[in-house]
Amino acid sequence: MPAQIFLATPDSFSFRHTVYSHGWSDLAPFELDSEKWRLRYAFADVGSAKPISAVISEAEGGLNIEVAVKRFIEDRLSEKVRHVLRLDDPLEDFYDLTDREERLRWISNLKAGRLIRSPTVFEDLIKTLCTTNCSWALTKNMVRNLVENLGEPATGGGRSFPTAEALASVDEKFYRDEIRAGYRSPYFVEIAGAIASGKIDPESWLTTEMPTDELKKQIKSMKGFGDYAADNLLKLLGRYNGLALDSWLRSQFYKKHNREKVCADKKIEKHYKNFGSWKGLAIWCDMTERWFDEKLMD
DNA sequence: GCGTCCAGGTCTACC
DNA sequence: GGTAGACCTGGACGC
Numbered sequence: 001m002p003a004q005i006f007l008a009t010p011d012s013f014s015f016r017h018t019v020y021s022h023g024w025s026d027l028a029p030f031e032l033d034s035e036k037w038r039l040r041y042a043f044a045d046v047g048s049a050k051p052i053s054a055v056i057s058e059a060e061g062g063l064n065i066e067v068a069v070k071r072f073i074e075d076r077l078s079e080k081v082r083h084v085l086r087l088d089d090p091l092e093d094f095y096d097l098t099d100r101e102e103r104l105r106w107i108s109n110l111k112a113g114r115l116i117r118s119p120t121v122f123e124d125l126i127k128t129l130c131t132t133n134c135s136w137a138l139t140k141n142m143v144r145n146l147v148e149n150l151g152e153p154a155t156g157g158g159r160s161f162p163t164a165e166a167l168a169s170v171d172e173k174f175y176r177d178e179i180r181a182g183y184r185s186p187y188f189v190e191i192a193g194a195i196a197s198g199k200i201d202p203e204s205w206l207t208t209e210m211p212t213d214e215l216k217k218q219i220k221s222m223k224g225f226g227d228y229a230a231d232n233l234l235k236l237l238g239r240y241n242g243l244a245l246d247s248w249l250r251s252q253f254y255k256k257h258n259r260e261k262v263c264a265d266k267k268i269e270k271h272y273k274n275f276g277s278w279k280g281l282a283i284w285c286d287m288t289e290r291w292f293d294e295k296l297m298d
Numbered sequence: 299g300c301g302t303c304c305a306g307g308t309c310t311a312c313c
Numbered sequence: 314g315g316t317a318g319a320c321c322t323g324g325a326c327g328c
Contacts, residue, residue, distance in 0.1 A: 023306080133307040138322055182321025183308090226308045246306040 003070035007078050008062040009087055012095075014111035015058045018085050020292065021115045022284070027127055027140060028147040029154075029161055041084070042154035043119060044161070046076040053156030056081060068156040086114040089238060094278045098285070107285045112292065115284070117236040121202035122195060123161045124236045128229050129184060129191070131246075138180075145179045167192035187224035194222075205237055212239045212277075231280060240280035243268060252287040 009015075019025045019039055025032045031040040037058060044051040052073060055066040065081060067073070082088060095108035107113055118124045130142040150162035150170070167188060170178075175185035194200040200222070205215060212234065219230040231242030243249070245265055253268050254260055268283070275282035 131306050133305075133320080134322065135305045135324065137305090137324065139306075141323080176321085180322065183319090184321075187308095224308065228307060232306085244306090247304085248306045250306095 003067055005065040005067065005070055005074055005078060006059060006062055007065060007081055007087075009085075012091060012108075012111050013085070013087060013114065015056075015063065015085070017110055017112040017292065018114040018116050021112065022288070023136060023139075024116045024118065024127070026136075027130075027143045029151065029158055031158070040158065041119075042151070042156075042158040042160040043077060043080055044152065044154075044163070045119075046073040046080065048073055048155065051152050051154035051160035052077070053154040053158045054081075056085075080119045084117060084119055086117065089114055094240075094281055097275055097278055098282065104282070104286065106289065110292065112285055113281055115235055115281070118161065120161075121205055121233075121237065122164055125191070125202050125233055126161075126167070126188070128233050128236075129187060129224050130181075131232070132184070132224060132226075132229055142179055142181055149174075149178050164192055164195040168196035184224055187222075191222050191224070212241050215239070216242065235280050235284070239277075240282075241277050242280050243272065243283050244280055249283065249287055253283070256287065 016037060019032060019037075024030065025039060029040075029042040032038075033040075039056045040053060041056070042051045042053045046052055048069075052067055052069070054077060057064050057066070063081070063085075065077065067077065070077075091113050094113055098104040098107045118127065126146070127139075127143055130139045130146075134142075146162055146167070147159050150166040151159035152162075154160055172185045172189050175181040175188045179185070179188070181188055191200070195202060205219075208215065210218075215237075216230045216234060219225050219233055220227070225233075227242070228244055228246045231244035232246075234240075234242055235244060243265075245268065250262075250265075250268070253271075254262055257271060258267070269279075272279040272283050272286075
């Protein structure tokens with residue numbers, strides 16, 4: 001029989017702005033019903049033998065999490081939802097900075113700035129690799145193929161994101177033929193093997209005291225991770241020093257702040273320098289302002 | 299229907 | 314340290 005878990009949220013939290021903060025809610029195992037504002041995800045490792053599919057929706061003062069069963073899993077599941085929706089992220093310092101510029105006051109007014117992430121750093125790492133040098137449609141295909149081919153069926157429907165062990169159990173040919181990962185295939189094999197064997201422990205990056213520059217260097221030591229991919233992953237770890245410039249972000253900057261003319265990355269960097277260690281979040285919010293207008297119109 | 303371009307880049311070789 | 318060329322895929326576009 002379906003059960004419901006209530007999760008209180010801070011006043012500064014917006015479910016819709018978090019879900020639409022970037023493209024992750026569009027990638028499996030996330031499934032977003034943007035009409036009813038219900039976000040489905042198949043959670044693994046919540047204390048049950050099989051992954052559990054949960055549906056998250058808005059409620060008065062918090063969130064409702066619908067699951068097939070809640071016995072034994074309630075605490076673990078709530079903890080994972082808190083992580084995914086960044087409920088414990090302190091954004092006061094960021095809002096202090098953005099409120100100083102009138103054109104950016106919408107960010108704190110609308111409670112934007114929480115970037116949705118996956119339950120594990122490992123999943124964010126693999127998904128980030130799937131965003132490199134391809135269209136968003138191809139990213140979605142690759143992630144869906146990973147989930148459908150290597151994920152576990154979940155109670156309540158859907159499949160979970162595969163484990164590192166599952167990703168390490170297949171070869172380069174599988175990545176090319178089934179995942180359609182192309183030249184990235186050997187990178188998947190190498191990274192999955194390193195994580196499954198314990199050589200790399202991405203989850204430790206959430207709590208490490210390591211300086212960001214050093215952590216970035218470690219992330220970039222993985223094949224397939226350059227500046228963009230490393231900065232993107234760092235944002236999901238709560239470190240916003242890097243801009244994570246990709247072709248989309250650059251083109252948006254040229255349109256909004258440079259009269260549609262191409263310019264050097266240094267100029268973009270200079271534009272956001274006043275935001276210091278928050279500049280990666282500042283540029284992302286600035287460039288997605290109209291995105292929210294379009295997607296969140298009721 | 300076919301060819302070309304290029305997207306939420308990175309790697310390697312070379313200078 | 315900076316740059317050119319190669320690298321997979323698949324949707325969009327022009328013809």
